Amino acid sequence: MALVRSSAKWDLILLDWYMPGCDGMELVRAIEAESGPGTPPMVMLSSNAASARSSLGRERNPLAAHLTKPVRRQQLHQVLSRVLSRSDPAASLRKLAVASAGPSLAERLPLEILVADDNPVNQKVAGRLLERWGYRPKMASNGLEVLEAVREHDFDLVLLDLQMPVMDGPEAARRITREIPAERRPRIVALTAAAFRQDQDECLEAGMEGFLAKPIEVSKLEQALVECHARRRRDPTHV
Numbered sequence: 001m002a003l004v005r006s007s008a009k010w011d012l013i014l015l016d017w018y019m020p021g022c023d024g025m026e027l028v029r030a031i032e033a034e035s036g037p038g039t040p041p042m043v044m045l046s047s048n049a050a051s052a053r054s055s056l057g058r059e060r061n062p063l064a065a066h067l068t069k070p071v072r073r074q075q076l077h078q079v080l081s082r083v084l085s086r087s088d089p090a091a092s093l094r095k096l097a098v099a100s101a102g103p104s105l106a107e108r109l110p111l112e113i114l115v116a117d118d119n120p121v122n123q124k125v126a127g128r129l130l131e132r133w134g135y136r137p138k139m140a141s142n143g144l145e146v147l148e149a150v151r152e153h154d155f156d157l158v159l160l161d162l163q164m165p166v167m168d169g170p171e172a173a174r175r176i177t178r179e180i181p182a183e184r185r186p187r188i189v190a191l192t193a194a195a196f197r198q199d200q201d202e203c204l205e206a207g208m209e210g211f212l213a214k215p216i217e218v219s220k221l222e223q224a225l226v227e228c229h230a231r232r233r234r235d236p237t238h239v
């Protein structure tokens with residue numbers, strides 16, 4: 001509600017039906033009361049659309065759309081573009097107020113992640129994306145820090161910049177492959193800048209298993225997490 005009351009103008013509000021201490025429908029009514037005729041279109045997420053719909057009763061349905069969880073990306077995209085083009089053909093996904101009961105990706109795909117990049121801006125970008133999904137990534141600024149981190153802690157995934165001072169990415173990957181036993185070894189995905197094709201073989205030889213171009217695309221990062229989780233070597237019961 002604080003966000004709705006703030007001066008920001010939202011194009012659309014995506015709401016979770018069940019949030020702690022707050023019923024979805026109550027929230028919808030409160031937003032309508034607060035925003036009046038300027039109420040942005042609201043899209044509700046719930047795990048049981050039928051029961052949510054029946055609790056709406058016979059009253060006018062204030063929702064622009066309803067999505068059943070788990071929401072598929074394509075479905076979400078379709079619904080959002082439909083709703084936004086209806087309310088304002090010029091509107092894009094500039095601003096989305098997302099209210100959710102919890103970070104779902106990290107719950108669904110729990111992973112210990114290390115982000116290694118000597119550029120603090122790149123660290124921040126990757127860190128924010130991951131934190132938005134509920135992850136608590138650790139950061140490193142050079143290959144030596146990476147090596148120390150993976151010796152001390154079992155990571156599932158290392159996002160590894162290739163060019164770093166002190167020790168570069170490929171060297172860090174070679175050392176990890178040599179030193180860390182396979183069952184404790186993280187999956188290593190290279191963070192690559194443009195014009196990198198010639199390095200690809202070196203990366204693979206060094207033990208890296210994937211590539212992500214910078215600036216990191218959200219969907220590509222998500223894909224990398226899915227792959228990493230699917231091929232996790234670590235025993236899931238091991239903490």
Ligand SMILES: [Mg+2]
Pocket residue numbers: 117118119161162163164
């Ligand atoms: Mg770098």
